[in-house]
Structures are given as structure tokens and as C-alpha cells.
Amino acid sequence: MVPVTGTTLLLYALIAVIALVVLIARFKLNPFITLVVVSVLLGFSVGMPMNEIVKSFEAGVGGTLGHIALVVGLGTMLGKMMAESGGAERIARTLIAFFGEKNVHWAMATIAFIVGLPVFFEVGFVLLIPIAFNIAQRTGTSMVKVGIPMVAGLSVVHGLIPPHPAALLAVTAYGADIGRTILYALIVGIPTAAIAGPIFAKLMDRHIKLPADNPLAAQFIEEADDTAPAQALPGFGITVFTILLPVILMLIGSGADLVTTPKTWANDFLKLIGNSVIALLIAALVSFYTFGKARGFNREAILRFTNESVAPTAIITLVVGAGGGFGRILRDSGISNSIVEVATGANVSVLVLGWLVAVMIRIATGSATVAMTTAAGIVAPIAASVPGTRPELLVLATGAGSLILSHVNDAGFWLVKEYFNMTVAQTFKTWTVCETIISVVALLLTLGLATVI
Template identity: 45%
Template sequence: MPLLIVVIGILALLLLIMGLKLNTFISLIIVSFAVALLLGMPMHEIAKSIEAGLGGTLGHLALIFGLGAMLGRLIADSGGAQRIAMTLVNKFGEKNIQWAVVAASFIIGIALFFEVGLVLLIPIVFAISKQLKVSILYLGIPMAAALSVTHGFLPPHPGPTVIAGEYDANIGEVLLYGFIIAIPTVILAGPLFTKLAKKIVPNSFEKTGNIASLGEQKVFKLEETPGFGISVFTAILPVILMSIATIITLLQETMGFEDTNLLAIIRFIGDASVAMLLSLLVAIYTMGLARNIPMKTVMASCTTAITQIGMMLLIIGGGGAFKQVLINGGVGDYVAELFKETSMSPILLAWMIAAILRISLGSATVAALTTAGLVIPILGQSDVSLALVVLATGAGSLIASHVNDAGFWMFKEYFGLSMRETFATWTLLETIISVAGLAFIMLLSLFV
């Protein structure tokens, strides 16, 4: 019965969002109340449960997400992202142009959220395509693969960050293991998949695409942009700080050396929130003040970044509310009881649930949060690495992007593809990322 109520809730969510075109956040809150009532939760507890879910989720995420958005916007508005892309294109050369796009998109994808990275990089890809007379899709698939992988596996992106918080996983470990999984996954879903896509839908590689909807894009002269080294350093500084703290902690646990004030300081600096704040302060200087850009202009970029993520934060909060209803309503315990005697790994279970919800709901973040509500009670029954369960949930939530996902339509319109061609490129690309990600996670679980 509880699982039937969840299915009814998901169908209601689809009807409200796709049928009635209701805002996703409002739809999530309505469904959360309805599901709570159907699960038989006491009426006086329902509102408190929803508030706790929304507040608990945003309380962990808002600081990291907000600071990350500002950091990414500063790198974009200063021309740092363009410098990274163009320098790598020049270094790799025409023969290795796909690898240049992968490397640039991966570095930029660490700092910028998926949609922002896509809007920023597509004009650059179109310009390179025209200059070198190669297909836009030949460069577009590796670009989308790198952006999607960083979005699904690497903090401070919303999916892995919020799920790490829900599972109480070490965000540094998620980042470290995420890198190990992300690199081979990008290679498979990017340059290697492009060869397969060319055979499946050869005509799509002749399309010219259309980026008129992006409006007038700010193009910098290369000498106006920050240096390549400082741009890369600023983009990946949060990763460096969090990774150092995680590696030191893992070494301490393995080798058993004593705790000291120095180690405490390293752990403090490597905390996700502190790392993001320090990185933003560095970016304000390197991308702004050091280049004689007035503080008012720098702060305007930060304000724009926050304005753009307001609704995204509410949607994530709504997903957290729905997740909390599933836990407090007993659905998670019911699922835990169902799988009590099973030998199935929580990694595989989390991936499967997230994949089903992703295909149903479209939103990767909402699918991941709903999965958390079902999987959390199971985690106490296993000694599996929580960081790997986070990554498995992220991998599942990327699978088979189709007509109910905004990314599907963005890719289709920008690259001028038919529906069939979009399914054979974008949908298949996302599925490869999801399945390959799971395979590498399962492989890594043998060693950690």
C-alpha cells in the first residue's frame, strides 16, 4: 500500500507539472501534503514534516549552492571561462579538438552549473566548428557529456551536494570518488560515443544548429581575459581545498597518526562551505579587483547569480519536503522491510530507484531527493560506503533524459535536431553516463 501511494503521488506530480503546467515547486508541495494524508500521517504533523524537509535540505545546500553560483558567474563574466576554452583549443590543436572541448568543458563544468555551462560553451563550440569546418555535434556531444558528468557526480553541484547531506556522507569523499568515476565516464560518453552516434544518425552531424535564442553573447578579446593559469586555479580551488582535507583525513584514519591543530585547520578549510567561501573571495580578487574591475560590477555579477538560482533552490526544497514525507510517513521503513532479506547492494538499489524516478519525473534533482526518502532507512543495514551510494543515486538520476526534461529540449533546439536524432544522441548519451557511472561505482566499491 505505501508504494502504491508513492506511485499515485508521482503520477499526480506528472499531471500537475506536465498536464496543468503548474510550477514544479508548487506541485511538489501539493503532492507532499496529499501523499502525507494518504499515508495516514497525523494532520498536526504534516506541515511540520514538510517544513522540516524543506528547511533541512536547504539548510545544508543553500550556502554551498549560493556561493558556487556566484563563483561560476564571476568566472564567466570576467572571460575566464572563455580563456580556459580557447587556450585548450589552441594547445590541443585541430586533430585533438574533441579532447580540447572535453578538457575545457570538464574544468568549466566544475565551477558552473549545467545550464549556465551549456549557455556559455555552446557559442564557443559554434565558433570553433565554423573556424575548423567540423560538425557542431562532433564537438557538442563531448561538451554535453563533460558538463553532465560534473553536474551528476561532483560537488558543489546541487545533486551530489544535497544527497551527500541527506545520506550524511563525507562530501570530500564524494568529490574524490566522483573524480575517479567521472574521468572514464566522460571519455566513454564523449569522444567514444560520438563515433557510435555518427553511425546511428549520420545526418544529425550535418545540421547547422541555431543559437539565436541565446541572444547577444559577450565575446572577449583574449587579451582582455584573465590568464589561463589563474582562471583554472580559481575554477578548481574548491575542489583542491576539499580534496586535500579528504586525503589528509583518509591518511590519518589509515595510518593512525595523532590529531593536531594543523590537521584541524586543514579540515576546517576543506569543509565544503568554508572552501566555497574562500574560493569566492579569491575569485572576487582574481576575476575582478586584480583586473581593475570595480567592486560594484563584481557584486552585480554575484547578485545576478543568486537571482537566477532562486527558483532552483525552492524546487530542491520542495523535493526535500516530499522526501521527508516519505520517511515520516513510513514508506522508507516499508521499503527497508521489503529488502531486509535481499542481498542486493544499496548502491544498486539507490541507482534503480533514482533511474525509475528520473524517467518518470524528468528532474534529476527531484528524482535523487525522492530516492533518498526511500533509501535512507536501508543504509543502516549495510556497511557500504555512503559516498558511493551518493554517486549511485546521482548516476541513476541522469538516465534516459527525454521529453519531460528541459535539458532534452535545450540540446534539441540548439543543435537543430529532430526528435529521433535527439533521442539517439542526447538521451543515449545520458543513459551511457548513468550506466557507465554505475559500473565504475560498483568496481570502486570492491576497494573502498
């Protein structure tokens, strides 16, 4: 078969993206299966040698999961230990007392920003939703005002800030410094979460009226009734320290050359513990004591918690791997080179290009993680050929694009709809708009930051 070249490659890529949208959104096919099928068909259609198509896809999957599977597993264990120990509830109680009941929307955004650091969006959502239901009932506040800041905080952290797997993979793909990435992500992420969360939620609370009866809320309020004595929960300080420990270690590793001589034992050791996998491993081990033994759990209970935490991540890991395989097919087929030519001819900023590629994949697959990891693989060769590109900012721009326009092919869309007891239209008006605000504001702040550093 004669290989396809030029703009025809872009046409086939566009058809593949549209196929992903239709098969996942319209026909409700499994995203993992869909990504595999579309990737193989795309490789065949553009004329890749048939004996290279599967090898290319497998290389993409392996290259992605070689790192991300470890991060997903360790991060999920850390989140599970936090949930079982009552650490999330401790954070909630403390911050609500600090902010006051009138400002619970700001408290929920802050809680989500902190709790969301070590866990996936879906995991953070499940951890925090009982707290959100109880806060809404206790303060007489709508779930729009309480819940939207929560999902905004989780989403911003998920898309922009390491140690989240997609952000870490983008850091590796772009050759970015993880410490500076975290610093810039906080500069961009905090105001973005404030605008898309508490500020937007307060505005929408006037226009979106939810039914008074929410069966799911009643169930969670009953299960998470605020009757446990404060002393039964872990301390606020040790809880926050455990959650932030991987971030602290990665920052230490990033700054190793500033405090030690390069290539010495001390320098190598600091960089080792600052590695994302080792940092999460250390935090998980620490959580076995701070959230486990110190809370009265024995070794059998801790083993059960860690085993239970891994199983739900299987499909996430498979989808992420398939996204990496799809990205590898796009690269090996020459589509990435065609995108380079188009971008060069149109004089598109690399930051904007990273955002746009992630936007397209996000709309196609519904997964922010797949969008960010795949887009990073596509854009990384382009960025390497453009002098003056700051890889840390490219991580943020790509992450911002991966969050846009959540719709019916995104699991997060349905989580918000069902738990908040919204209609589909109300979910579009709140959650989808919230995600789009995050994407656009984060891109604008990233472009602004690029002009001053």
C-alpha cells in the first residue's frame, strides 16, 4: 500500500478523531477498545507497513505505562489511606471552621486543591462528595455553590500540577524541570481555580435550581454523618504533610543542584528521592503509619486498603496506555510532521499549538489524561525544534487544553450530573462551562506568564 502524505494525512487524522467522538459518545463503546481499533485502522489507512502498526502501538502503550502505571498505583494507595483514616474529613472540618459557613464555596475549592494533589479526579471526587453533601446540608447551601468549586479545584490540580500522572508524563516528554513546573502551575492554577470555582459557582447558584430531594445525598449524609469526635480523626498538620510530601520531595529533587555539588552522592540522593515514583513511594509508606498504624489499623487492614485501591485504576491505566499508543501511531505515520508543517506555515505559537492539540484529543476521547499524554507526545518534537520554548509553560498550556469542554463522552460529566442530581442541560451549563473556563483562563495566564519570565 502506498503511504499517504501531505494534507491527506491531516484529513485521515481528522477522520480518526471524529470516529473516536462518534464511537465513544454516540455508540457508547469502551474508550480503550475504541482507541485500539481506531489506532490500528488509522495506521493501515495512511499506509504504514502492516508489520509495523502493532509494534508502533505497543511501543506507545509501553512507553506511556512504563512510568504512569507506577504513579497511578502509588497515588491511588495514598488517596485510599487518606480516605480510610478520615484525613479528608479532618481537612474539611478545619478549613470550614477557618473560612466560616458563609464562605463554604471557598473552603471546598481549597479542600479539593489540597486533597486532589495525590489522586485522580474521579478518586478525589469520590473522596470529597460525602463532605460536600454534609456541608451543603449543614449550611443550607446548594450543591451548585458547594460542588462546582470542589470539582473546579480537583480539575485544575488534575490537569496542571504534578504529581498527577499526565502532568508528570508531559514534564518528561517536554524535558521540563518539575520544580519550576509545580511553581508555575501554582501561579496559574490558584487564580484559575478561584475564577472557575467559587466565583463562577456563586454566579450560577442564582440561575440553577436543583430538586430538594437527592437520593444519593441522603445516602451519603447518613453514611458520613458528622458524629465522630474530632480526636478520632488524624491531625490537620500531619494530614496535610502526608498529602504534600511527594510534592515537597519533588521540589527538593529539583533544587538539588542549588544546595549540593552536582554528581556527588548527596546530589544523586536528593534527585533520587525527588523522582516522582520514589517520592510517591515514600509518601505511600509514610501514610501506612500516619493514616494507618497511628489511626489503629493493623497490617491486615492496611494490606486490604491497598489491594482495594488498585483494582478500580485498571481501566484508567488501560485507557491511558491506549492513548499513548494512539499518539505513537500519529507520530510514526508522519501526521506529527504534517502538523509541524501546518503550524510553521501558520506561525502558530508552540504554547497555543500544545493547547489546541490537547483540545482536539480531549473532545474526541473525553479524557483529560489521555488528551494531555497524547498531545505531549505529538507536540514534543515540534517544541524541540523551536528555540526559546519554555517546556514548563508548555506543560501548563497542554494541561489547560486537556480540560476543555467536558461533555457526554467524559466520565466526569456523568459523575457530576448524577451526584448533583442535575439534568443534562444543567450539567452543560455548570460543569461543562466550568471546565471550559478553566481551560481558557489557564491558557491566558500561561501566555501572560510567558511574557514576564
